[in-house]
Amino acid sequence: MNKTTQINFTRRLALASLAGLIVLGLVWEMWLAPIRPGGSLLALKVLPLCIPLAGIMKNRMYTYRWVSLLVWLYFTEGTVRAWSDKAPGNYLGMIEVTLCLVLFVACALHVRIRLKNATHPSTPAPEAQTP
Template sequence: MTQQLSSSGPVDDAADAPAVRWSRAIAVSSLLGLIVLGLAWELWLAPTGNRTLALKVLPLAWPLAGLLKRRMYTYRWVSLLVWLYFAEGVIRATSDRGPSVWLALIEIVLCLSLFAACAIHVRWRLRHPTATTEENRS
């Protein structure tokens, strides 16, 4: 494997592999979907009466930059954070009525796709580590 220098530092070939690009695209789109769904759900589609519940999407906004910059640490902790939203989806799918059930099912699907994409991304990059050069060792 080779490394190329970009304006933001070294970029490895493993990070540009199709599996990594695909998993990154799925992770980012699932995360954006969860943010949009959370806001729309609590503000317009099926508000619970307390619009401050829309603030629950704030923790989802933090990792967006890390996912876009391919930071492994971000992919790892997002795969843990997503289970909180998965649990909310399961609870609301089984306890709510009306449109909230369908919104909760969509949340569950988005959470599962985000987790799977993060897991695939991390696993693939760990199996194909970047090539170290003399510049990176010093």
């Protein structure tokens, strides 16, 4: 795989997992396993995830960096709810943990590949001195 293909793959993977977290959060708190019957305001937890969508779509490096930190809040929630909720909430928590890990890895790889490809001024090798 060439570098451009890798960058596009990690970008699509980050976008898909971010969208998956948003959809999962809404469906989880409104229909599948809400805390209160009929849905709850906990569905608003997905709003912070909507903010980086534009940055990921525009391929902004800064967005990838801070999303890789934000995702750990959702990872923690997924871990706690996978451990403490009853079915189907615990399964949804496991899905959230998986999506968070995919998002983190996609963001980390994307940043790493782009930084590796960044053009740095090459420094000439020092010439060998002859005695």
